[in-house]
Amino acid sequence: MSASPEAADGHHTNYVKIWAILLVLLVISVLGPLLGHRTLTLVTAFGIAGVKAYIVAAHFMHLKTELKIASYILVTMVALMVLLFMGVSPDVMKHDGRNWNNDAAKAETHRAESAHSAAGAEH
Amino acid sequence: MKPIATTRSATGIPTGRLALWWVVGSEIVIFGGLLASYIMHRIGHPEFGDYAAHTNTWAGALNTFVLLTSSLFAVLAHQAAEKGDGRKAHRFLWYTIGGAVTFLVVKGFEWTHEIHQGYTITANAFWSFYYTAAGLHGLHVIAGAIVMGVVAHKAKRNEELQRVELVGIYWHFVDIVWIFLFPLLYIAK
Numbered sequence: 001m002s003a004s005p006e007a008a009d010g011h012h013t014n015y016v017k018i019w020a021i022l023l024v025l026l027v028i029s030v031l032g033p034l035l036g037h038r039t040l041t042l043v044t045a046f047g048i049a050g051v052k053a054y055i056v057a058a059h060f061m062h063l064k065t066e067l068k069i070a071s072y073i074l075v076t077m078v079a080l081m082v083l084l085f086m087g088v089s090p091d092v093m094k095h096d097g098r099n100w101n102n103d104a105a106k107a108e109t110h111r112a113e114s115a116h117s118a119a120g121a122e123h
Numbered sequence: 124m125k126p127i128a129t130t131r132s133a134t135g136i137p138t139g140r141l142a143l144w145w146v147v148g149s150e151i152v153i154f155g156g157l158l159a160s161y162i163m164h165r166i167g168h169p170e171f172g173d174y175a176a177h178t179n180t181w182a183g184a185l186n187t188f189v190l191l192t193s194s195l196f197a198v199l200a201h202q203a204a205e206k207g208d209g210r211k212a213h214r215f216l217w218y219t220i221g222g223a224v225t226f227l228v229v230k231g232f233e234w235t236h237e238i239h240q241g242y243t244i245t246a247n248a249f250w251s252f253y254y255t256a257a258g259l260h261g262l263h264v265i266a267g268a269i270v271m272g273v274v275a276h277k278a279k280r281n282e283e284l285q286r287v288e289l290v291g292i293y294w295h296f297v298d299i300v301w302i303f304l305f306p307l308l309y310i311a312k
Contacts, residue, residue: 116173
């Protein structure tokens with residue numbers, strides 16, 4: 001039976017150092033989007049979120065040293081979510097198709113943009 | 124007698140810890156479904172960016188700092204438990220609970236301000252997602268803090284120390300969910 005992954009790995013792990021790295025990444029993820037560059041925002045906000053999540057999972061949850069079956073369980077669940085996204089997203093992200101129209105979504109987007117423009121004109 | 128949670132295993136992982144991985148797996152489906160729906164709508168509705176401009180990035184960043192720090196305390200509690208030091212584990216678990224309370228207080232101030240501004244759960248689809256996702260996450264924070272209190276109580280007497288690791292795994296997952304909620308709700312404007 002597998003002992004605790006912490007027992008196998010943790011006595012030598014400097015958790016405070018890992019925490020400090022996470023804080024540096026947090027600062028970058030907040031400051032990066034302030035520059036207003038779209039690609040930079042995506043990379044610093046979402047790319048770094050992925051890196052932070054990996055570090056927490058690998059070192060704090062000890063997935064790095066846990067038996068592989070635990071990672072397989074989690075990856076399977078994430079894969080199911082990706083499948084859900086791929087199956088449903090075209091209907092939600094697009095507001096019309098070859099034989100259909102999402103009038104409610106179009107109307108809401110139009111209403112919100114009109115309200116935003118009106119608010120901008122007032123200021 | 125040693126508990127079944129630490130002695131029985133079909134996969135090589137003790138039953139208690141394997142059960143926790145299944146809990147985390149099911150939580151991925153719960154939060155994953157919610158976040159996948161949010162991302163679809165965020166891409167399909169450019170106006171979400173205007174609504175997100177009203178969320179407080181600094182409050183979100185502060186709460187990210189609080190949860191990352193509480194995760195550090197949770198893993199230090201686990202390290203202490205591995206060494207059989209229940210009192211130290213108890214202390215670190217209470218520091219983690221302190222992080223949970225701080226997180227909820229910041230969230231409370233944030234929500235109060237937003238509701239006073241008229242941004243309620245029924246204002247539009249963005250705010251519905253915002254309160255549902257952050258609210259569901261907040262419920263997990265409350266649940267984690269309560270369970271951690273129970274585990275800490277036992278740990279102080281050096282009892283059931285294996286539970287320190289289990290509640291820690293759950294807590295780190297709650298932290299990871301927030302790591303993704305933060306850019307989605309506070310940064311992508």
